Amino acid sequence: MVVAESVVVKWLTPPEPLPQPAPEMFAHLTEVCFTATATPYAALSRRAEDGGELLLALVTAYLPDAEDGWKWCVDEAVSGGTAFAAELGVLAADLHTALATPSSVLPSPVRHAPDPQAEHGRAPWAGPWAERAEAAVREALALTGGDDGRWLSDRADALRAELAPLAAAGATPLIRIHGDLHVGQVLRWRNGYAVIDFDGNPTVTTADPFQPAARDLAQLTTSLEHVGQVAVRRRDADPLATGAWTAAARAALRGAYLSRLTERGHADLLDLSLVRPFEIEQECRELIYAARRLPRWRYAPMGVLRSWYP
Known part of the structure; x- marks a missing residue:
């Protein structure tokens, strides 16, 4: 709800039990002076019958002339910009730098996964990431039917x-x-860009909030691929030209x-070897989302995968 072109009130329906990621993230980002977002003003909660608290709404600044990336970025794909x-x-780098900066909310914002070579004689530690990604591939294969499903099954080993x-x-x-960093979460408004919606990934509610930065980067780059698919499907953009646009945009963003x-002294945050695996997992999650919630969306992740495995 936009109130008097001054604030935006995001109501949670139904209310969510606290703690939730967004209030904590807002408090941390405010303390470390990250301003490339809609300024957070308040979180509204009430007591629950079990004695806990329920988050009812989040209040942030209204950003004049704001459009989300599924509008402005598709326009860029069509124009070739x-x-x-x-x-x-x-x-994205400034956001990750801010999230790696200590605050009273997150006094130890950077953790480290165990080194798989640290303890000899034991199986290498793979964390939950490999299992989570394999589960996404397996579920995508099970839920994707028809010609798309057969095509996907033929490439399961490659995935x-x-x-x-x-x-x-x-x-x-x-x-x-x-946790859910795609172009739809980036507003382009009168004074630049703002990243919004720090609620985490709604399709992976049990994920550890501490993850490799590569996961956010992978989701952001795959969303550019989806923008290209939307431009071709809904705006009649030329497929070859759009493919070239996608490659150029991805390279520029990553560089x-x-x-x-x-420049900010945090080059160590990115493990490049994890970007591609997380991109594969993300496309599988897009297929799962399409199968369970929005069937018409399947064309986008399938179009991306077909371009990756011609």
Whole structure:
């Protein structure tokens, strides 16, 4: 609900039991002076019958002339513009830098996964990531039917091969990631860009909030792929030109992200070996989402996968 073009009130229906990610993330980001978001003003809660608290609503600033990425980024794909991609890369790097900065809310914001080579004689530690990704592949295969399902099944081994780095990941840094970072969560408004919705991934509610930064980056880059699919499907964009746009936008975003992290002294946050496996998992999750909630969306992840495995 937009109130007097001054604030936005996001009502949770139904209310969610506290703690929830968003209030904590807002408090942390405010304390470390991250401003590339809609300024958070308040969280409204009430007592629950069991004695706990329920989060009712979040109140943030209203951003004039704001459009989300499923509008402005599709426009960019149709026009062939890629200048925005570097700005998105910088935005993501600044967000991760802020999330890796200590505050009273998160006094130890960076953790480390165990080194798989640290304890000899034991099976390498793969964390929950490899299992989670394999489960996503398995579920996507089970839920995707028809010609798409047969195509996907024929490439199941190739998909699983891409997940191998997850089982061999080193002691990569873990931070409180956004968790659902796609272009739809990036508003372009009168004064620039703002990342919103720090509620975590609604399709993986049990995920540890501390994850490799590569997961956010992978979701952001795959969302550019989805933008290209939307432009072709709904705006009659040329498929070849759009494919070239996607590749250029991805490269610009990733390059700017890496440069900005290095500039801010946090190059160690990104484990590049994890980006591709997380991209594969994300496309499988898009197929799961399509099967369970929005069947017409299946064309987007299938279009991406077909472009990756021609």
